[in-house]
Each structure stands twice: as C-alpha cells, then as structure tokens.
Amino acid sequence: MMMKYSTLGKIGPRVSKIGLGLAALGRPGYINLGHAEDLKSNYNTGAMQWxxxxxxxLAWSLGIRYFDAARSYGKAEAFLGAWLESKKQMVELPFVASKWGYTYTANWQVNAKVHEIKDHSLVVLQKQVLETRQSxxxxxxxxxxxxxxxESKVLENTQVLRxxxxLKARGVKIGLSLSGIDQAVTLEKALAIExxxxxxFDVVQATFNLLEKSVAPALTMAHNEGLGVVVKEALANGRLTFRNTDVHLKPEWQLLKTQADRLNTTVDALALAYVLKQPFVNVVLSGAANPEHLKSNLTALDVVWDEEASEILNPLVQIPEDYWAARKQMDWN
Structure with missing residues (x-):
C-alpha cells in the first residue's frame, strides 16, 4: 500500500486521500460497532491517550496526513494536541481539522443519558474556538x-457567519459537516453564503457510502465550485464491515463478501474503495480505533473498483430516511 494524495479543493493544501477521524479515539462511548472491543473496555484517561x-x-507511518477531531469527541483534541507537541520537530506538518457546535456531556461515561448537546450560537463558537486552540x-x-x-438555523446566523x-481572514479554512436526510439541501444553502x-465555506464534510448516496450530486456541485470534499462514515459506523452480522446472515449483504473475495480484499476496504473512486472526493476518513482495522482500511487504496462491483452492490442503497433511522438506533458502546 502506498498513500495517495489530493488537493483539498481548487486551491487547497495537499492532503492524504485517507484521513484519520478521532471520534472513536477520544471518548469511552461511541456508536461504532465493536467500539468497546477496540478500546478493550479500558477507559482510563491515560490509557486512552496512550x-x-x-x-x-501508526497513521503517520502509513502516510496519513489529515486528522479530524471535534470539541464533542471527549478529549480527542487534547490527545491530538499532546501528540502534535511530541512531534513538533517534524519537517512535514499534518493537516488538522476540528469542529465546533456540540458540547461533550457524557462525563467519561459509556452509558450516559446524553453524550453531547448541540448549540450553534455565537456564544458557543466564541467559547469553543478558544478551547480548540488551547487543546x-x-x-x-x-x-x-x-x-x-x-433546523439549527446556523446558516442564517449573521453573527456566527461573520x-x-x-477566522478565515486569519488563515483558518472554514467548513461544515452535514448529517441527516437534508444533507444536500443544507449544502446548497451553504454554497450561496458570501x-x-x-x-x-472552503470545505464540506458529509456522510456518503454504499448505503447512503443521496448527497452525491450536491457534493459534485461543491467539488466543481472549488470546495474540498471530505467523506465521513464511509463504513456506516461499522455496518459496512465484518462486524455487521447481516454481512454473514442475509443474502443481499453477503454480496459484499462475495465482491470482496472476487477483488481479493476485505469488506471494509471494498466499501472504502467505492468512496475513493468518486471523482468529487478529496479525503475519506477512517474511523478505525485499532491498528489492524486501520491497516485494513488503507488497503482500499489498492483495490481496483470495477463496474461489476457497482452493479452487484447497487441494491444495497437505502432511502435516506431508512438509513438515518437505522443510524439513530445504534447503541453507544
């Protein structure tokens, strides 16, 4: 496997085609299938930072140069900041992305009633941008x-936008991440903001995978207009991996294994290869939380996706309402 690189937008920096997202690495509880197993149920803060x-x-040694965190990912920013400090003599610098708008509220508990609270107000932005810099x-x-x-009306909040x-005038690229059935409509509104x-906006991060393809036309438009496009949840929080029992039990899901075997790869690498082949995608985030999964994810770079795979796996696509309803039912673990 040799890392491939991309320009993040029309005039953006050079970044690795696969990035590492820290959603599953910065907090004890997350919705990815098998998250507890990845962390070996060891939620000691020091152990998790290590x-x-x-x-x-490992990601750096494999060529990953794009790292994605958020204020609501527990201590992800702090862990990433400590790592950056330990590597400050690096000749090559990583590209670091983060997000504001959610506050982590789980207090390091896996079974918290509320894991994060959404608030897109100016007060939260002012507070969290300082916390991000510090972390x-x-x-x-x-x-x-x-x-x-x-619904949050953040794209109508003039104070927040200004x-x-x-921040943009000071050299920070500005982006938005999308979720839910209205990803495309939200992106179209964002593209019009000046x-x-x-x-x-310089960059958009969206959910796009073999199950949820509805935002593809909007992402193509954003790419054509010069925005960087980052894809999250390319493995549908583990549903497009061997950890999904449907892959082993249901005929339509077993098609994934059949095509992976035909192309001499793994189910997760096959699903990632589908996203990587899209011409509008600059970066695909791996959410891996253990070394073997990250290494497996990166083998997607060598998969030669073909028309047979597209045709055979197309029936897996879901209507957005069904996809997001299923995601909402996933357990924090």
Whole structure:
C-alpha cells in the first residue's frame, strides 16, 4: 500500500486521500460497532491517550496526513494536541481539522443519558474556538460547523457567519459537516453564503457510502465550485464491515463478501474503495480505533473498483430516511 494524495479543493493544501477521524479515539462511548472491543473496555484517561497516540503514530507511518477531531469527541483534541507537541520537530506538518457546535456531556461515561448537546450560537463558537486552540496548541487548519442543519438555523446566523469569516481572514479554512436526510439541501444553502463578496465555506464534510448516496450530486456541485470534499462514515459506523452480522446472515449483504473475495480484499476496504473512486472526493476518513482495522482500511487504496462491483452492490442503497433511522438506533458502546 502506498498513500495517495489530493488537493483539498481548487486551491487547497495537499492532503492524504485517507484521513484519520478521532471520534472513536477520544471518548469511552461511541456508536461504532465493536467500539468497546477496540478500546478493550479500558477507559482510563491515560490509557486512552496512550492508545490514541499509538494510533496517530501508526497513521503517520502509513502516510496519513489529515486528522479530524471535534470539541464533542471527549478529549480527542487534547490527545491530538499532546501528540502534535511530541512531534513538533517534524519537517512535514499534518493537516488538522476540528469542529465546533456540540458540547461533550457524557462525563467519561459509556452509558450516559446524553453524550453531547448541540448549540450553534455565537456564544458557543466564541467559547469553543478558544478551547480548540488551547487543546491543539495552535489554530486548526480547518474549523467546521459540526452537523450544520436547516433546523439549527446556523446558516442564517449573521453573527456566527461573520465570526467564521474573521477566522478565515486569519488563515483558518472554514467548513461544515452535514448529517441527516437534508444533507444536500443544507449544502446548497451553504454554497450561496458570501461575506463581503467572498464565499465563506472552503470545505464540506458529509456522510456518503454504499448505503447512503443521496448527497452525491450536491457534493459534485461543491467539488466543481472549488470546495474540498471530505467523506465521513464511509463504513456506516461499522455496518459496512465484518462486524455487521447481516454481512454473514442475509443474502443481499453477503454480496459484499462475495465482491470482496472476487477483488481479493476485505469488506471494509471494498466499501472504502467505492468512496475513493468518486471523482468529487478529496479525503475519506477512517474511523478505525485499532491498528489492524486501520491497516485494513488503507488497503482500499489498492483495490481496483470495477463496474461489476457497482452493479452487484447497487441494491444495497437505502432511502435516506431508512438509513438515518437505522443510524439513530445504534447503541453507544
């Protein structure tokens, strides 16, 4: 496996085609299938920081240069910041993205009633941008609205948009991540936002995978207009891996294993290869929380996706309402 690289947007920096997302590495509880197993149910803060830094070291050695965190990912920013401090003599610098808009509320408990609270107000932005700088030891290279939606009205909040424009003027790229059935509509609204004649958003991060393809036309439009496109949840929080029991039990899901065997790869690498082949995608995030899974994910770079795989696996696609309803039912573990 040899890492491949991409330009993040029309005039963006050079980044690795696969990035490492820290959603599953910064907190004890997350919805990925098998998360407890990945962490060996050891939720001691020091142990989790050590594990996260080991994963970051491995990712770096494998050529990953894009790292994605968020204020709501527990201590992900702090873990990443500590790792960056230990590597400050690196000649090559990583690209660091983070997000604001959710506050972590689980208090390091896996079975918390509420894991995070969403608030896209100016007060939260002002507070969290300072916390992000402190945790990372620097400004992020990219700061994103976390799960921007029409309902939160963040794209109509002039004060928030102008504050983000101020960050942009200081060299921070501005982005938004998307979730839910209205990803495409939200993105189209975001593309129209300009502050003093300058488009505000540089990057969009969206959910796109073999099951949820509805945002593809909007992402293509964003890519064509010069935005960087980052894909999250390419493995559908583990549903597109061997950990999904449906892959072993249901005929339509077994098609994944059949095609993976035909192309001499794993189910997770096959699913990632589908996303990597899309012309509008710059970066695909791996959410791996153990070394073997990360190594398996990166073999996707060598998979030669073909028309047979597209045709055979197309029936797996779900309508957005069904996809997001199933995601909502996933257990924190």
């Amino acid at each position: 594990h996260a830094c080991q994963m970051l070291d 990372l030891g620097k400004n992020p290279d990219l700061y994103q609205i976390h799960s921007a939606t029409l 504050r983000l424009a101020q 502050i003093e004649g300058v488009r505000l």
